[in-house]
Amino acid sequence: MATMSELYQTVILDHNRAPRNYRPMPEANRDAEGFNPLCGDRVHVWLRLSEDGRTIDDVSFQGDGCAISKASSSIMTQTVKGKSVEEARALFAEFHDVVTGRADAARGKMAVFAGVSAFPMRVKCASLGWHALRAALDERAPEQVVSTE
Amino acid sequence: MATAAPARAAAPAALDVDAVRADFPILGTTMHGRPLVYLDSAASSQKPRQVLDAERRFYETSYANIHRGVYELSARATEAYDAARATMARFLGAAHAHEVVFTRGTTESINLVAQGFVRPRLRPGDEIVFTALEHHSNIVPWQLVAEAAGAVLRVAPVTAAGEIELDALDALLGRRTRLLAVAHVSNALGTVNPLARIIELAHAKGVPVLVDGAQAAPHLPLDVAALGADFFACSSHKMYGPTGIGVLYGREEHLEAMAPVQGGGDMIASVTFERSTWAPLPARLEAGTPHIAGAVGLGAAAEYVERLGREAIAAHEHELLAYATERLSAIRGVRIVGTAPRKASVLSFVMDAVHPHDVGTVLDTQGICIRAGHHCAQPLMARLGVVATARASFAAYNTRAEVDALADGVERARELFA
Numbered sequence: 001m002a003t004m005s006e007l008y009q010t011v012i013l014d015h016n017r018a019p020r021n022y023r024p025m026p027e028a029n030r031d032a033e034g035f036n037p038l039c040g041d042r043v044h045v046w047l048r049l050s051e052d053g054r055t056i057d058d059v060s061f062q063g064d065g066c067a068i069s070k071a072s073s074s075i076m077t078q079t080v081k082g083k084s085v086e087e088a089r090a091l092f093a094e095f096h097d098v099v100t101g102r103a104d105a106a107r108g109k110m111a112v113f114a115g116v117s118a119f120p121m122r123v124k125c126a127s128l129g130w131h132a133l134r135a136a137l138d139e140r141a142p143e144q145v146v147s148t149e
Numbered sequence: 150m151a152t153a154a155p156a157r158a159a160a161p162a163a164l165d166v167d168a169v170r171a172d173f174p175i176l177g178t179t180m181h182g183r184p185l186v187y188l189d190s191a192a193s194s195q196k197p198r199q200v201l202d203a204e205r206r207f208y209e210t211s212y213a214n215i216h217r218g219v220y221e222l223s224a225r226a227t228e229a230y231d232a233a234r235a236t237m238a239r240f241l242g243a244a245h246a247h248e249v250v251f252t253r254g255t256t257e258s259i260n261l262v263a264q265g266f267v268r269p270r271l272r273p274g275d276e277i278v279f280t281a282l283e284h285h286s287n288i289v290p291w292q293l294v295a296e297a298a299g300a301v302l303r304v305a306p307v308t309a310a311g312e313i314e315l316d317a318l319d320a321l322l323g324r325r326t327r328l329l330a331v332a333h334v335s336n337a338l339g340t341v342n343p344l345a346r347i348i349e350l351a352h353a354k355g356v357p358v359l360v361d362g363a364q365a366a367p368h369l370p371l372d373v374a375a376l377g378a379d380f381f382a383c384s385s386h387k388m389y390g391p392t393g394i395g396v397l398y399g400r401e402e403h404l405e406a407m408a409p410v411q412g413g414g415d416m417i418a419s420v421t422f423e424r425s426t427w428a429p430l431p432a433r434l435e436a437g438t439p440h441i442a443g444a445v446g447l448g449a450a451a452e453y454v455e456r457l458g459r460e461a462i463a464a465h466e467h468e469l470l471a472y473a474t475e476r477l478s479a480i481r482g483v484r485i486v487g488t489a490p491r492k493a494s495v496l497s498f499v500m501d502a503v504h505p506h507d508v509g510t511v512l513d514t515q516g517i518c519i520r521a522g523h524h525c526a527q528p529l530m531a532r533l534g535v536v537a538t539a540r541a542s543f544a545a546y547n548t549r550a551e552v553d554a555l556a557d558g559v560e561r562a563r564e565l566f567a
Contacts, residue, residue, distance in 0.1 A: 066506035
């Protein structure tokens with residue numbers, strides 16, 4: 001069992017208080033909503049992909065959720081902004097391995113979520129924004145609601 | 150809320166909480182290196198030795214299938230099963246033991262009434278009324294039957310404090326109403342609904358009433374016959390009994406008029422390949438080998454609650470609720486959700502800067518178990534304008550020291566997220 005401060009690291013508390021890229025994006029060409037039916041948390045993710053559809057030029061989100069889901073979505077937007085779609089998908093896989101305890105370390109700020117693996121009930125919170133990102137990348141219909149697994 | 154009154158001295162000191170706690174083995178354990186503080190009994194209560202021992206003893210000395218063998222052991226098992234039914238009839242205030250049907254729990258009890266009693270009577274345009282504070286298990290079964298029959302659902306509103314608006318409810322009850330479904334105690338807010346008055350309103354219009362008694366059974370004295378409830382559903386696991394068992398009380402004439410929902414062994418009088426005739430109540434509504442040991446455990450749980458005394462339990466929990474309300478209200482940024490004058494055992498709250506899940510996790514790291522979420526009452530949460538709440542709920546075994554631990558933990562959460 002990790003301690004409380006291992007889960008709620010300063011970076012997470014900061015992103016919860018002041019989430020980055022926290023706005024709707026009228027000029028988005030992709031978007032999706034993630035919904036966790038167990039707790040009612042919602043995250044809406046907007047994307048603007050490059051003309052060839054291969055790069056994430058811009059990304060933003062808004063939603064109702066706990067500190068873990070909000071901070072994770074916020075750091076997700078910072079992590080994938082400017083990346084290729086393929087890189088973003090690989091980053092999600094990497095992130096998922098970290099929060100489920102299958103990998104010890106992750107690149108950049110994603111590393112602050114390593115403590116989540118000790119709180120299995122919170123893995124879905126941490127990955128909600130990422131699931132919404134993937135739904136948007138998969139070009140599911142806008143406004144389509146996806147659930148975490 | 151009164152200030153630091155010496156509530157301990159003022160309480161009707163009938164419940165020996167230390168002795169009660171000693172009956173629950175799990176309460177002596179630790180969680181994350183701290184003494185376990187279990188404040189989620191509204192989701193499911195912990196189990197006393199008396200219940201665990203009764204089940205074990207039954208398996209070790211009296212177990213066989215019921216209503217089957219000519220041998221002594223089967224007769225003994227049947228007697229134990231029937232005795233549990235008689236205990237539940239007494240516990241609920243039923244006039245007859247055969248008015249008590251064993252089910253898997255409240256959810257199955259409500260679905261049984263929906264499919265066996267309401268559905269065959271439902272015509273297009275008929276109405277089913279329930280209230281805005283119902284648990285999903287007292288909403289979804291009605292949606293299923295209404296959709297199948299082309300019937301209409303009507304929802305009685307609640308106030309911002311979490312009380313049913315009785316005038317509005319009364320106005321919804323009419324000629325086409327086939328059933329009113331209402332919780333005795335709200336699982337999300339703790340509101341104790343004025344059941345006698347509500348049943349009176351419904352009966353005045355000839356509407357039968359199903360009571361979701363899941364949250365009431367472990368907390369309040371019950372008398373279904375005096376209340377005039379037509380159906381009353383409750384679960385064993387919320388009243389110190391095992392999981393997977395519960396009961397449906399139904400007035401004899403209603404149960405007699407019900408169609409079996411499940412067919413199988415034990416519910417028939419005779420079977421040919423063409424047709425079957427039904428066994429008398431209650432076996433008709435209990436197809437297949439039931440959860441026999443679970444029923445025995447539930448009977449032991451009911452006896453345990455009766456021995457502690459429901460008035461004493463209610464008084465103890467009320468004192469804890471009042472104290473917890475006072476402690477949490479004093480923490481900056483905490484808002485109590487559900488402020489009806491009559492409440493039982495449940496304290497729901499939200500915090501300005503802390504999401505309920507984070508409150509739950511912070512408390513978990515201190516060994517304190519509370520529920521965070523929508524409490525299977527999403528429409529109610531929407532009505533009250535919250536996505537989720539944190540909910541502490543109390544049982545006979547909880548103490549003021551545990552309320553203090555809760556309040557200190559909530560204060561810590563506030564500081565962490567400030």
